[in-house]
Amino acid sequence: MVARRELTPRGAMDDLLQEFIAETRETLEALAGEIVAWEADPADRARLDAIFRFVHTVKGSCGFLDLPRLARLSHAAEDVLAAVRDGTRPADTALVSAVLAIVDRIGEIVEAIDAGRGLDDSGEELLIAALDVDAAPAVVFAPQAANTPQRAPTRSVRLSVDLLDRMMSGMSDMVLARNELARRMRDGSPDPASDAALERLSLTVAEMRETVTRTRMQTIDALFSALPRMVRDTAAGLGKIVHLSIEGSDVELDREMIEMMRDPLVHIIRNSIDHGIESPDVRRAAGKPETGRLTVTARQSGNRIVIEIVDDGAGIDIERVIAKLSAGGARDARELRALPEQAKMALVFEPGLTTKDQVTEVSGRGVGMDVVKSNIEHIGGRIELDNAPGRGLRIAIHVPLTLSIMSTIVLGVGDQRFALPRQSIEEIDAVSAEAIRIDRLGDGMVATVRGRRLPLVDLGRLLGNGRDVEDIGAMLAIVGVANGSFALAVDHVLDAEELVVKPAAPAVMAAGIYGGQTLPDTGEPMLLLDASGIAAAAGLKFEHVMAALAATEVVEEKGVSALLFVDLDDVRRAVPLAIVDRVENVVAGAIRFVGGQLRLTADGGIVPVVAQGSVDRRGGVAVLRLTDGESSVAYAIAEACDIVTLPLEIATVAVPGIVAGVAMVDGEPIELIDPHWLFGTYGAADAPAVPPLCLFVSDGSGWMGNVLKPVLEAAGYRVATADTGETPAVVLAMEEDAEVLGTLAPVVRLRRARDGGTESIYRYDRDGLVAALAAAGGRR
Amino acid sequence: MNGLYLIAHLAGRTVAIAAEQVESVVDIGQVTPVPRASRGVRGLAALRSRVVTVIDSYAMLGLAAPETGSRRAVVTRVEGHHYAMMVDALEDVAIFEQQPLTGGMSFDGEWARAARGVVTRDGEPILVLDLTALLPVMAEAA
Numbered sequence: 001m002v003a004r005r006e007l008t009p010r011g012a013m014d015d016l017l018q019e020f021i022a023e024t025r026e027t028l029e030a031l032a033g034e035i036v037a038w039e040a041d042p043a044d045r046a047r048l049d050a051i052f053r054f055v056h057t058v059k060g061s062c063g064f065l066d067l068p069r070l071a072r073l074s075h076a077a078e079d080v081l082a083a084v085r086d087g088t089r090p091a092d093t094a095l096v097s098a099v100l101a102i103v104d105r106i107g108e109i110v111e112a113i114d115a116g117r118g119l120d121d122s123g124e125e126l127l128i129a130a131l132d133v134d135a136a137p138a139v140v141f142a143p144q145a146a147n148t149p150q151r152a153p154t155r156s157v158r159l160s161v162d163l164l165d166r167m168m169s170g171m172s173d174m175v176l177a178r179n180e181l182a183r184r185m186r187d188g189s190p191d192p193a194s195d196a197a198l199e200r201l202s203l204t205v206a207e208m209r210e211t212v213t214r215t216r217m218q219t220i221d222a223l224f225s226a227l228p229r230m231v232r233d234t235a236a237g238l239g240k241i242v243h244l245s246i247e248g249s250d251v252e253l254d255r256e257m258i259e260m261m262r263d264p265l266v267h268i269i270r271n272s273i274d275h276g277i278e279s280p281d282v283r284r285a286a287g288k289p290e291t292g293r294l295t296v297t298a299r300q301s302g303n304r305i306v307i308e309i310v311d312d313g314a315g316i317d318i319e320r321v322i323a324k325l326s327a328g329g330a331r332d333a334r335e336l337r338a339l340p341e342q343a344k345m346a347l348v349f350e351p352g353l354t355t356k357d358q359v360t361e362v363s364g365r366g367v368g369m370d371v372v373k374s375n376i377e378h379i380g381g382r383i384e385l386d387n388a389p390g391r392g393l394r395i396a397i398h399v400p401l402t403l404s405i406m407s408t409i410v411l412g413v414g415d416q417r418f419a420l421p422r423q424s425i426e427e428i429d430a431v432s433a434e435a436i437r438i439d440r441l442g443d444g445m446v447a448t449v450r451g452r453r454l455p456l457v458d459l460g461r462l463l464g465n466g467r468d469v470e471d472i473g474a475m476l477a478i479v480g481v482a483n484g485s486f487a488l489a490v491d492h493v494l495d496a497e498e499l500v501v502k503p504a505a506p507a508v509m510a511a512g513i514y515g516g517q518t519l520p521d522t523g524e525p526m527l528l529l530d531a532s533g534i535a536a537a538a539g540l541k542f543e544h545v546m547a548a549l550a551a552t553e554v555v556e557e558k559g560v561s562a563l564l565f566v567d568l569d570d571v572r573r574a575v576p577l578a579i580v581d582r583v584e585n586v587v588a589g590a591i592r593f594v595g596g597q598l599r600l601t602a603d604g605g606i607v608p609v610v611a612q613g614s615v616d617r618r619g620g621v622a623v624l625r626l627t628d629g630e631s632s633v634a635y636a637i638a639e640a641c642d643i644v645t646l647p648l649e650i651a652t653v654a655v656p657g658i659v660a661g662v663a664m665v666d667g668e669p670i671e672l673i674d675p676h677w678l679f680g681t682y683g684a685a686d687a688p689a690v691p692p693l694c695l696f697v698s699d700g701s702g703w704m705g706n707v708l709k710p711v712l713e714a715a716g717y718r719v720a721t722a723d724t725g726e727t728p729a730v731v732l733a734m735e736e737d738a739e740v741l742g743t744l745a746p747v748v749r750l751r752r753a754r755d756g757g758t759e760s761i762y763r764y765d766r767d768g769l770v771a772a773l774a775a776a777g778g779r780r
Numbered sequence: 781m782n783g784l785y786l787i788a789h790l791a792g793r794t795v796a797i798a799a800e801q802v803e804s805v806v807d808i809g810q811v812t813p814v815p816r817a818s819r820g821v822r823g824l825a826a827l828r829s830r831v832v833t834v835i836d837s838y839a840m841l842g843l844a845a846p847e848t849g850s851r852r853a854v855v856t857r858v859e860g861h862h863y864a865m866m867v868d869a870l871e872d873v874a875i876f877e878q879q880p881l882t883g884g885m886s887f888d889g890e891w892a893r894a895a896r897g898v899v900t901r902d903g904e905p906i907l908v909l910d911l912t913a914l915l916p917v918m919a920e921a922a
Contacts, residue, residue: 172829416813463815505833505861507916508824511816517824517831525812525824525831537816 009298020061021114022158027054028107029222031266032229035100039232042084042091051099051462052081058106064162069121070109074340076128077102079387098130161255164215171212172500174517178205179521183369216256220305221249223258223265227296228268234273237709241280241291242273242338248298253305260379261307268309268395269294271369273736276313276393286390288312301584303600304398312392316385318344325350345385380406380423391746408528410520412492413460413473417526419499419518422532426478426485427643428493435645441468447476447487450561457538458489460528462513481532486540501528513537560646564670565624566638568613573664574644575673581625581632583640590623591636600634608682610658611636628675633682635673646672692729694773695745696721708763715770730776735760783878785899785904787871791843791853794898795909797854799873801807802911805914807851808834817915825864827855832862840914841890855912878900878908 031054038047055077062071077099083089106128112119178201183190185198224246235242245298253261277292284290295310325347326333335757336347349370376383381399388394389724401405408419409428429436429449437448438456445456458472473489497520503509504517504527515530590601591609598609600623607625614638615621644665651671652661658681660674694717696704709719720728728745735751749760750769763767784799785903811823811834822834832855838845846868853864876899887895898905 058851169829176829502831503861504824504831505821505836505863506859507818507821508814508833510818510916513816514814519826519829519831523826524810525826527812527814638873 008417017065017113021110024061024110025114027057028103028110029225031103032226035103035230036228037090039093039096040102042096046090048081048084051103052078052085054103055081055106058457066111069124070106073102073106073109073124073128076131080131085753095131098127101127101130105335114235118691159215167212168216171209174205175209175521176519176523179523200269212647214252216254217252218258219249220251220253220258220307222255223253223261224249224298225297227269231269231273234270235292238274239279240277242275242294243291244294244296246296251298251300251305253298253399254401256562257305257379260375261399264397265296265307265309267372268397269296272309272311272393272395273622276311276315283545300401301398306399307397307399309397310392310394315389315391315393316345316348316387318347318387321347326388345387347383350382380421388746406499406528408497408499408501409491409700410475410494410497410526411459411475411477411529412494413463413490417494417498418459419479419501419526419528420479420488421515421528421532422496424479424481426480429476429478431472431474431476436476438472442487443469445469445472448488449476449487452485453487454487455538456487456489457534457539457540459534460489461489462534462538479534481535484540486535486538488534499526499528505679522555535630562644562646562672563624564641564644564665566641568611568615568636568638570638571612571671572641572668573659573671573673574646574663575626575635576646576675577643579626579628579675581627583622583624585620585622586634588615591615591621591634602634604756607632607634609634609636610678610682612658626675626678628679631679633676633678642664644670645674691716691718693718693720693726695728696729697731697733703763708732711766711769712773715772715773730773732773734763739760748772748776784873785876785878785908786854786873787901789868789871790909791838791841791846791868794871794906796906797909797911798896800836802854802863803857804855805870806853806855806864808832808853808866809851816855820914820916822866827864829863830862832864834864834866835914835917837865837867837914838915841894854911858912858915862914863911865914874901876906906910906914 031051034047034050036577038044038051041047055074059071059074059078062068062074067324080089080095080099084091084095105124107319109119125448126346148760177608178198182202185194227246228244231242231244238606272294273292277294278286278288280290283292293310293312295308297308297310299306299308322333322336322344325331325336336344339347350369359415373383379399381397384396384398386396402750406419407422409422409425427449431438435450437449439446445458447454447456456472456476457751458467458469460473461467473491475490475493477488477490477493478485479488499518501516504514508514508517508527513530513533515528515533518526518528522524562574563577563580563583564572564574567573586600586602591598592601593599593771598611598615600607600609609615609623610633622637622639624637624640626633626635646663646665650661650663654660656674656677658674658677659671660677661672662669664670694712696708696719698758705719705721712719717729720726731745731747733747733749735749735756748769750763751760754764756762761772763769785796785856786799786802786805788795788797798806806827807827808827810823813823816820820836820840822836824831825834826832834853836845837881845866850866851867852868852870854870855862855864857863869878878899880893880899894909896908897911899908900906
């Protein structure tokens, strides 16, 4: 009956027990990384000590709390670890596995105590017996160097999330009270002294609000600390060797967001290990090191967090994906192959896709990347794939900093207001605008916006205002959903607002068109609309990627879309929207004057910066990231204003320069940036500060060094004929050379004969060679 | 079994609500309608900094709302969400002994779902209502 009593805590010990459970759980989480590190290097005294301390603490608490089962387990583990510390026993694999099994068991028992349920104690004798010197060794894990950083004690207290939530809601109360006060004071007689006091109050409240928001932030380590153990277990289960490195654990993220990221991240990492990284012998055959590399990094970029998962496995085999998709007969393989590269990659997110032929324990149960993608989109994020077949895959997840504060556009229908997430809105137009045509089609309506035909949904009618089909709102919001876009007609577009969005009650969510509720500063509740819910409620069906692409191809009909912005010299200028990759805020420190030119350091690369005035060194700078598909240029601006349609008549300027001409936009002459000149002038200078390294292998005859080196140096490469330890951007080898071992870099092969396949390049084909090197990853 | 009950009036009937279901008693202000929501959802209202879902208790019991629109409501919390259940008026809170509904008493439809028992006040039997049974049944919860 001992075990029974142990699992039903009661009485005055409850508080102590709760404290013990919380502490043990926390230490276990923190310990996960240490354990794997210790396993990789059993001689690591610091790690051994950390684990020893853990079992020792558990043992101590157990005696006090009368938990004999835990006491027995921790005591046994402590004895063995003490022997290792004394040097009387070596920390071999069997021992490490046995200790790990005990640590796991302790975790299970603690969870069982917390949940108040029983846990079968059979097998515990075996766990303890496994610690014995003579115990047979269990599974063998390959040793690997780990670099999990040691934890330093932090100055912090433990708070319940509930308390934080209450603080947050108290804060919102305060903001509302401040607004109310401000309203009353505006209506009453003005009194400078009270105004000043209110001003001060407002400032304090705003500051306070920011601080309270920060209390909800947590380092992403909470998400990452469990990864080493997970990777180890997953890889071991599949007979693979994987080295995990983690960077950016100190990046902060809303704690709710961290919870939402957990499943997608686990799924992606499991996929990487299961589908991406090959088994050791396959890797050896492919000329890769047996140990697969998996890198998980987090970094902040503006008000978003980017989490990258990079592996050096096989990458995604698009052919296989296409074969799978067309196997069911639903899709035509030829059609899929004809898709542009980007659209082909997007096929990975098609529902129900699994490229594994066998269902493994780890992944491939039909819950695929489509679920991951929709989960990430649900929290306002997006996911990017960067595939290098045979060399690896990079997955980047972009998510907003907090889940609760959302950037929205407030729309009016009748006398009610609704918020719509800003990121789902592509553009906003007046129905009366020239570029827009509304037609009745069957029993529905379509809007043609600059040649792009979109289904039209009138929000008022959808919400049941009973108006006639053709009596639609005066404003159109073009809204993007997973597979396409539609036009949403509303009566007014009121405002852009940053809102604290909370989930609504199930009875409200059941309507299917809402994403949550919010209480703006007016004090009147407002509903957040869900774009895909609206599309579903309106019965819109979007065809697959193909149709969506076809629709975007007819966009160019008349007039070019351009982004209107205020330049650094306070002149309003416009730049064609097609070359704008994104608008982002960068810290001024990221822009430096080097090599005779302003350059922006971002995303691990260096981009030339165009500035028509002095860049403000304080605070942030807004930049337009322009790209012509290959090179990219950052254009520093004061602020972005609007998206406009340029007229067909443009007065060109005589002298080629940064301004191509002048166009009339809303009765105002606007200077147009000349992208051709811009990329011609700045894009060409897009050489990285350090030229990429090209490694020659097997240069026995000296041909490469003598004949080829000058050519490559002229093309902007540094050349090495022996491995310098630096990872080259590209490797050059002769056709007949053996497999190039030990490099992750792409390999370009040369042949002696003028004619040959596409696998190699004729060695005197200078242009072909330079192009092949660039394509393989040298010069971008 | 003795317990604390809030006595309220709902469409002219006297009902008792177990005190543990009652978070607060409020007068609700302006209600923001929720188009396309489930039957019985009157809308959203702000209570200090909190948004509550206003439930039309009358509709949930298959009754017409009284013409003199009362603003009184009982706030209850279910699965982390706050609901304001509309009532005519509220009396006081007192300790009563809840008795089971005996075989003879039977109710129709919605009332049958919400009725939990009976308490007796000075000889007057008062029906005990379960507020959670008055919440619109959501397809999602299934």
